[in-house]
Amino acid sequence: MEELVALCKRRGFIFQSSEIYGGLQGLYDYGPLGVELKNNLKQSWWASMVYDRDDIEGLDASILTHPDVLKYSGHEDTFSDPMVDCKSCGERFREDQVPDYCKEEDLTEPRQFNLMFKTNVGPVDDGTNFAYLRPETAQQIFINFKNIVDSTSRTLPFGIAQIGKAFRNEITPRNFIFRVREFEQMELEFFVHPGSDEDWHKKWVENRLNWWERQGVPKEKLELLHVTGEDLAHYSKATVDIMYKFPHGLEELEGIANRTDFDLGSHSKNQEDLGITAKTAKNNSSNAKLAIQDLKTNKWVVPYVIEPSAGVERGFLAILNESYKVEKLENGKERVVLSLKPHLSPIKAAIIPLKKNNVELVDLAYKLKNKLQNLRLGRVVVENTGNIGKSYRKHDEIGTPLCITVDFDTIEKDKVTVRDRDTMDQKTINVSEASDFFRDYLIG
Ligand code: ATP
Numbered sequence: 001m002e003e004l005v006a007l008c009k010r011r012g013f014i015f016q017s018s019e020i021y022g023g024l025q026g027l028y029d030y031g032p033l034g035v036e037l038k039n040n041l042k043q044s045w046w047a048s049m050v051y052d053r054d055d056i057e058g059l060d061a062s063i064l065t066h067p068d069v070l071k072y073s074g075h076e077d078t079f080s081d082p083m084v085d086c087k088s089c090g091e092r093f094r095e096d097q098v099p100d101y102c103k104e105e106d107l108t109e110p111r112q113f114n115l116m117f118k119t120n121v122g123p124v125d126d127g128t129n130f131a132y133l134r135p136e137t138a139q140q141i142f143i144n145f146k147n148i149v150d151s152t153s154r155t156l157p158f159g160i161a162q163i164g165k166a167f168r169n170e171i172t173p174r175n176f177i178f179r180v181r182e183f184e185q186m187e188l189e190f191f192v193h194p195g196s197d198e199d200w201h202k203k204w205v206e207n208r209l210n211w212w213e214r215q216g217v218p219k220e221k222l223e224l225l226h227v228t229g230e231d232l233a234h235y236s237k238a239t240v241d242i243m244y245k246f247p248h249g250l251e252e253l254e255g256i257a258n259r260t261d262f263d264l265g266s267h268s269k270n271q272e273d274l275g276i277t278a279k280t281a282k283n284n285s286s287n288a289k290l291a292i293q294d295l296k297t298n299k300w301v302v303p304y305v306i307e308p309s310a311g312v313e314r315g316f317l318a319i320l321n322e323s324y325k326v327e328k329l330e331n332g333k334e335r336v337v338l339s340l341k342p343h344l345s346p347i348k349a350a351i352i353p354l355k356k357n358n359v360e361l362v363d364l365a366y367k368l369k370n371k372l373q374n375l376r377l378g379r380v381v382v383e384n385t386g387n388i389g390k391s392y393r394k395h396d397e398i399g400t401p402l403c404i405t406v407d408f409d410t411i412e413k414d415k416v417t418v419r420d421r422d423t424m425d426q427k428t429i430n431v432s433e434a435s436d437f438f439r440d441y442l443i444g
Helices: 002-011 032-051 067-072 138-143 145-152 197-214 262-266 312-323 359-373 388-397 408-413 431-443
Strands: 014-016 028-030 056-059 080-085 092-094 111-114 117-120 130-133 158-167 182-192 222-227 238-246 249-258 304-311 324-328 334-338 347-353 379-382 402-406 415-420 426-430
Touching: 002 014, 002 312, 002 324, 002 388, 028 032, 032 056, 032 158, 032 182, 032 197, 032 312, 056 145, 067 130, 067 138, 138 145, 138 158, 138 182, 138 262, 138 304, 182 197, 182 312, 197 222, 197 238, 197 249, 197 304, 222 249, 238 312, 249 312, 304 312, 312 324, 334 388, 347 359, 347 388, 347 431, 359 379, 359 402, 359 408, 359 431, 388 402, 402 431, 408 415, 415 431, 426 431
Parallel strands: 056 158, 347 379, 347 402
Antiparallel strands: 014 028, 080 092, 080 111, 117 130, 158 182, 182 304, 222 238, 238 249, 249 304, 324 334, 402 415, 415 426
16 A cells, blocks of 8 residues: 555655645545546546446536435434544544554444534525535435436436545545545446346446456456345345455445435335335425336336445555556566556556657657647657656556657658557557557557
8 A cells, every 4th residue: 555655646646635734634636647547437437337328327416415315315314433432542433443452441432423514505604504515426316316307208227327526524534545535436326117126236236347347457356245234224125345455455345235216215205105115204395206107007116226336536546556566577677567457547658759859859759749639539748858768667657558759760761669568568650550559559
């Protein structure tokens, strides 16, 4: 973990938030490379959900959330962690995360601590006009169910996908970006006919494992945990957690829950007419019926929902951990390489002029950069340090898959040298072929 944290800071992936004022715990800022990797990961998820399939629509809802949403969802009452204080070290921990160095007799009785952040809305700050910063993106999907069905004419089964920030006042944020107070979720709510939910649950678990594999986290590194007993959320019929061996231990990367008709049922008016199977609190505040009409029977159905919910930061950390390698080279030296999947690499290609001060070479490098950049396949940079070896080392370390050197053969014969990050093989191609080569490499 320390090596990853150091690399992230040194190269500009991740910084501690508000660092110059001493930092704020559990918050991080994503630097020039971090923002690219994060965007690429989110884009990959979005494409696999919304573009590659024909049964999912997207949403980007507000972060500030009406208190009633989180009242009827159950978050006001149950979204809390039991915390204990250690009288010896003076620190506060989640009950299941007390470190070994605290003795049982020094711990207080557990107390419930609600994890939601509240903020004042409007000019009067008297505690009555408040909203929550959403603790998950899911609830906004449920409360937009009718809007989306009405505007798209969707029928079951179909899903709504959303990527966005979520906030939790975690008692003990820790392990770098694994447990933080502000993070991003990639959540899908997939609505199905009651009765087909168990099949869809299995399909989504398989689908998600395959997706993680395509991001460079192979199946053999993941374990499925079937959540049972007290650990199963009150709304869930079944939950499968995808567990990954993070540098600090085996923990949840993504959860895939069968949330039944609990959420749509909870946010509906006239619940008694809807045949809801889940136990929901009576709702006199909602003005909507979150149900869908079955085209065959004309009956109103409250769909069951399968929810794959993944954290962007946890994905980021798993991907970094999988791709980070220290390799011994034939000359006895070592190199650090991030063997990221090319679609996730922050920089897709670095164009390196052989000599820093040769105007002709540098001009040609920028010309090639602009040509490749215009393909809109991701970021391309000119690396003008005048030191090819140093440039290779830098781009290995940040996961750039291709380095393209512009030298005197480029001027005389229109040729450039392409070096592959993983194999370190070099080959010569014509500048006129560079766009096709680059496109084929990245898209296949
Ligand atoms: P945990 O048990 O680790 O606190 P959770 O079961 O509460 O996680 P969910 O509510 O299922 O998490 O949230 C879905 C996903 O959101 C998680 O799988 C994780 O990837 C991400 N996530 C949740 N809490 C955090 C956090 N504090 N920091 C970073 N990511 C988080």
